[in-house]
Amino acid sequence: MTDQADQSRRNFLYVAAGGMGAVAAGAAVVPFVASMMPAADTLAAAKTEFDVGTVEPGQLVVIQWQGKPVFVVHRTEALLKQVDGHDEMLKDPNSEAIPEVQAEWMDTPEKRKYRAIKPEYLIVVASCTHLGCIPLFKPTPGRKDWGDSVPEDWPGGWHCPCHGSLYDISARVIKGSPAPHNLHVMPYKYLSDTKVVIG
Amino acid sequence: MLEKLMQTRLFKWLDERSGAEAIIKSQLTEYPVPKNLNYMWNFGSLALLVLTIQILTGIFLAMFYKPSAALTYGGYTVAFDSVERIMRDVNFGWLIRYMHAVGASSFFVVVYLHIARGLYYGSYKGPRELLWIIGVVILLIMQGAAFFGYLLPWGQMSFWGATVITNLFGALPVVGEFLQQLLRGGFSVGDPTLNRFFSLHYLFPLLLAAIVGGHIHALHVVHSNNPEGIDIDKKDTIPFHPYYTVKDAFGVGVFLTIYCYIVFFNPQMGGYFIEVDNYTPANNLQTPPHIAPVWYLTPWYTILRSFESKLLGVLAMGASLAILFFLPWLDRSKVRSSRYRPVYRQMVILFFICVIVLGYCGHSAPTPTLKLVGQIATGYYFLFFFALLVLPKFEKTKPLPDRV
Structure with a gap:
């Protein structure tokens, strides 16, 4: 039998049929993997609308965007002043290290400092860039209100309870923290004076 | 292809630890x-x-x-x-x-x-x-x-x-x-x-x-x-x-x-x-x-519906499936294939038709005619199995070949 058969023709058919089968099997994997990616209804929830006018001066509100917590702080004049004067304590005072900590609208040194389209409303992702815990809001400077959980020269901002990372009132990470980066700024824009769409 | 794979060092390594070669030979290539x-x-x-x-x-x-x-x-x-x-x-x-x-x-x-x-x-x-x-x-x-x-x-x-x-x-x-x-x-x-x-x-x-x-x-x-x-x-x-x-x-x-x-x-x-x-x-x-149930359950649904008594219907439906377990002993003929069993061949083809009829009846809304048809089909369903007990006494099987 074998010596009469055209082996090269047989091998070609073998490889061709096997190859087609492999391509078909590979194509069949696509829908199964794709099904595990976010579904249409999950993607539809990818944007969040919020009225920052509802946040009282000095107040912090945590809202949800794509299932992640987002800080919205209404910064008073006093809080805005706390942004200045400690650049030497910061890992990345101008928010330049990675794309996630900056945005297109950060086109002036002022905006890079305040990290907000409207300086009085800071909106950032509330996940510590170390391992994702939600930092505690400790806005007043010094140790008076917070004890030794913060350093003596505390400029006011956030303190992460998980591993002690510190951020200033513009959510910029302070040197010596385990967190590598400032809190991330997600895309957002103002639809009206106070209506914000996040995402 | 398989022979080439079986000559690789990886396969040798696997074979020494799993007996893969013996399994492949006994289950596939031999x-x-x-x-x-x-x-x-x-x-x-x-x-x-x-x-x-x-x-x-x-x-x-x-x-x-x-x-x-x-x-x-x-x-x-x-x-x-x-x-x-x-x-x-x-x-x-x-x-x-x-x-x-x-x-x-x-x-x-x-x-x-x-x-x-x-x-x-x-x-x-x-x-x-x-x-x-x-x-x-x-x-x-x-x-x-x-x-x-x-x-x-x-x-x-x-x-x-x-x-x-x-x-x-x-x-x-x-x-x-x-x-x-x-x-x-x-x-x-x-x-x-x-x-x-x-x-x-x-x-x-x-x-x-x-x-x-x-x-x-x-x-x-x-x-x-x-x-x-x-x-x-x-x-x-x-x-x-x-x-x-x-x-x-x-x-x-x-x-x-x-x-x-x-x-x-x-x-x-x-x-x-x-x-x-x-x-x-x-x-x-x-x-x-x-x-009505989905099509693949309708034959048994008809058997269930063919009896006036609810209990009898349930038991008949159970029996129609359970009887399959006993088929090897109900059929007493020494000859296996329908090719050499002329009567069995007719019976088993009628049995297939009967199951399809049962399925059709079970899928349709009940009417008096369909009910009667379903009952006749149910009757044949069971008759088929019990007739096998006595069939070898009447059936003249054809001579079997020695080799295929």
Whole structure:
């Protein structure tokens, strides 16, 4: 039998049929993997609308965007002043290290400092860039209100309870923290004076 | 290809630790199969393929399906909505669900043809009795799995189908009510029923996979029957690989062509594979105007309906399946294949027609004529099995050939 058969023709058919089968099997994997990616209804929830006018001066509100917590702080004049004067304590005072900590609208040194389209409303992702815990809001400077959980020269901002990372009132990470980066700024824009769409 | 692979160092390493070479030789490259098998012998491997498709698609559907009868804001239920979410929102969810739903019907098409092959060529006879019995167990588990799965979309047919079938158990004397409540987890089909049916629907295919392993093992001990139904001379066998792997692969190609056509172009098969009423959410206060099980259960549904007494109907339905276990001993003829049994051949073909008639009756709304037809078919269903006891006394079989 074998010596009469055209082996090269047989091998070609073998490889061709096997190859087609492999391509078909590979194509069949696509829908199964794709099904595990976010579904249409999950993607539809990818944007969040919020009225920052509802946040009282000095107040912090945590809202949800794509299932992640987002800080919205209404910064008073006093809080805005706390942004200045400690650049030497910061890992990345101008928010330049990675794309996630900056945005297109950060086109002036002022905006890079305040990290907000409207300086009085800071909106950032509330996940510590170390391992994702939600930092505690400790806005007043010094140790008076917070004890030794913060350093003596505390400029006011956030303190992460998980591993002690510190951020200033513009959510910029302070040197010596385990967190590598400032809190991330997600895309957002103002639809009206106070209506914000996040995402 | 396989020989080249088996000469690699990796394979040698594996073989020394697993005996892989001996397994491959005894089960594939040196496993003897009669050389005269026809295409009816393709359905075993096809059944294995469909089982694999069902388990794979089922695992993915379970990632999105939620077994809860709790009401949602839309006025439907969590289960019903989660199925609609699979259809509309989950990427390729429609494809995976249709593959699973069409796969269920395909599974029964393939398995019923596989069983018909066994009946026609006498594959259930010695020495293959255990192989046949394991096969009947597989059939019962499949029917259970299909029944449990049909409740999950929590549509009208799901709900009322489950209500009717769980009521069947209630018809049994003494233990009936206990069994019924055990199945339902309540006094009617409801949220607890849905939860346990989901659990069992996941369990049964795993049982199937294990028992199918036993079925194949039993086959490989006694080896395949063949269209002539005679014991095969070693000289008339060919190795499973490559001869029957290639033939099975061809069958897979034909099957997948038909399967994909249905999945992509006609997934509901005109209401036979997915009943239209099941797109109406379950309502425990209103039964649909016409209620029938999915096509693959309708023959047994007709047997159930053919009796005036509820208990008798339930017992007859149970007996119609249980009698399959005893078939190897009911049939006393020494000759296996219908090719050499002229009377049996007529009887078994009539039996196939009878099962199709039973299926048709069960799918249609009951009328007096259909009821009578169903009763006659039910009568023949049982007559077939008992006639086999005495048939060898009358049947003049044709002389068997010595070799194929």
